[in-house]
Amino acid sequence: MKVSRDISNKQFDSKVRGQMSGEIGEFAKNFNYMIDTINFTIRDITDKNTQLKSIMQSVSHGILAIDTRGKILLINDLAKKMVEGDSYVTAEGKNIRQFIKNELILESVLHNMCSEHSTIIQKNIKNDIIYKIKIDPVHFEDTDAVIGFIINIENITEYAKLENMRKEFVANVSHELKTPITSIQGFIETLKMTDNLDEDTKNRFLTIIENEATRLTRLIDDILLLSTIENKTKKKVEKVDLFEVFEEVHEVINYIAKKKNIKVKYDFENKDIDLWEYSGYIRQILLNIISNAIKYTGENGKVSIKQYIKSEKVFIEVKDNGIGIPEEDIERIFERFYRVDKARSRSVGGTGLGLAITKHMVKALNGNIRVESELGVGSKFIIELPFNQEFAQKAS
Numbered sequence: 281m282k283v284s285r286d287i288s289n290k291q292f293d294s295k296v297r298g299q300m301s302g303e304i305g306e307f308a309k310n311f312n313y314m315i316d317t318i319n320f321t322i323r324d325i326t327d328k329n330t331q332l333k334s335i336m337q338s339v340s341h342g343i344l345a346i347d348t349r350g351k352i353l354l355i356n357d358l359a360k361k362m363v364e365g366d367s368y369v370t371a372e373g374k375n376i377r378q379f380i381k382n383e384l385i386l387e388s389v390l391h392n393m394c395s396e397h398s399t400i401i402q403k404n405i406k407n408d409i410i411y412k413i414k415i416d417p418v419h420f421e422d423t424d425a426v427i428g429f430i431i432n433i434e435n436i437t438e439y440a441k442l443e444n445m446r447k448e449f450v451a452n453v454s455h456e457l458k459t460p461i462t463s464i465q466g467f468i469e470t471l472k473m474t475d476n477l478d479e480d481t482k483n484r485f486l487t488i489i490e491n492e493a494t495r496l497t498r499l500i501d502d503i504l505l506l507s508t509i510e511n512k513t514k515k516k517v518e519k520v521d522l523f524e525v526f527e528e529v530h531e532v533i534n535y536i537a538k539k540k541n542i543k544v545k546y547d548f549e550n551k552d553i554d555l556w557e558y559s560g561y562i563r564q565i566l567l568n569i570i571s572n573a574i575k576y577t578g579e580n581g582k583v584s585i586k587q588y589i590k591s592e593k594v595f596i597e598v599k600d601n602g603i604g605i606p607e608e609d610i611e612r613i614f615e616r617f618y619r620v621d622k623a624r625s626r627s628v629g630g631t632g633l634g635l636a637i638t639k640h641m642v643k644a645l646n647g648n649i650r651v652e653s654e655l656g657v658g659s660k661f662i663i664e665l666p667f668n669q670e671f672a673q674k675a676s
């Protein structure tokens with residue numbers, strides 16, 4: 281009798297003991313065997329349940345299983361958080377109408393609970409957070425009968441942002457490439473169609489075609505450069521003498537500066553600084569920032585470059601007394617193709633990619649870049665590069 285009481289109390293380790301013979305003995309043996317089987321089956325189910333729960337918790341999406349009426353059968357912690365359910369109550373057994381506090385998610389699920397097919401919904405939940413909600417019906421064995429739903433909620437904010445950026449970039453690139461191509465086609469057409477064009481006009485058209493072709497080349501070079509920097513493949517790491525790199529750049533820059541009668545002054549606190557970098561990055565950074573200073577400064581202007589060491593970092597400041605940048609544009613000038621004045625940038629041979637490339641490169645070297653500027657007064661770009669022992673070890 282005690283054994284049957286134990287079994288009713290879920291104590292499956294209880295056994296019928298004692299020496300019994302005949303039918304009673306056979307019954308006791310079978311009874312004990314039955315207890316063992318039940319015990320084993322329960323342990324197996326408990327293990328599987330624990331496994332299932334662990335899997336549910338380790339999934340990086342919110343997962344929710346409900347029956348056709350909306351009763352929650354299973355839910356992982358992430359889903360509880362995403363649907364803004366009360367974390368102190370047991371969700372299993374509750375109806376989603378009571379548990380899901382996020383109206384948009386609840387509405388999406390309720391709206392699609394009658395469907396026999398999978399549904400995917402993308403929702404802007406709040407503060408630009410985007411969730412992808414996938415609702416899959418669960419069928420009873422091989423029949424058409426739906427017995428519940430599995431709801432999979434994924435935070436795709438980052439992915440959506442990248443996708444938008446990619447689309448925007450492709451649209452921008454197409455637009456930027458189209459403008460010079462249209463212009464080249466137009467002038468070639470005119471040259472072909474017009475007889476007796478005087479030599480001067482012909483030469484003027486050819487110069488425009490040449491300039492547009494140069495612009496296309498520059499644009500393609502910059503796009504390729506940007507894509508190389510973004511490429512995660514290993515790049516050559518090397519140690520360079522900062523002042524030597526600067527002198528090289530200075531030579532190139534001086535040539536352009538002279539054409540506008542701009543004085544380029546420099547003052548290096550320490551000329552013996554070696555830096556670890558990805559091959560060519562520091563040269564490109566200096567070239568972009570200093571050539572911008574010249575591009576956006578009027579004739580007879582001044583550009584000064586200062587180098588100093590502070591808190592174990594090398595600072596390079598490039599200051600000009602040029603056109604300056606309006607306050608509302610300062611935040612955006614490092615974006616791809618962002619230009620304060622498109623026509624002006626174009627007329628000085630800009631592609632709108634220089635600062636985006638520069639920022640990427642500075643970041644890749646664990647550095648920082650910022651700008652201080654006043655409209656009509658001038659701009660100061662401040663580049664900060666650490667002595668990158670750590671970077672060198674990581675990158676090599």
Ligand code: ADP
Binds near residue numbers: 572618
């Ligand atoms: P761009 O090829 O047009 O020069 P950049 O990415 O190098 O493209 O610069 C983006 C924009 O930032 C420029 O179009 C210009 O409006 C502004 N800018 C950059 N450097 C300066 C500067 N030194 N002075 C004023 N404006 C600048």
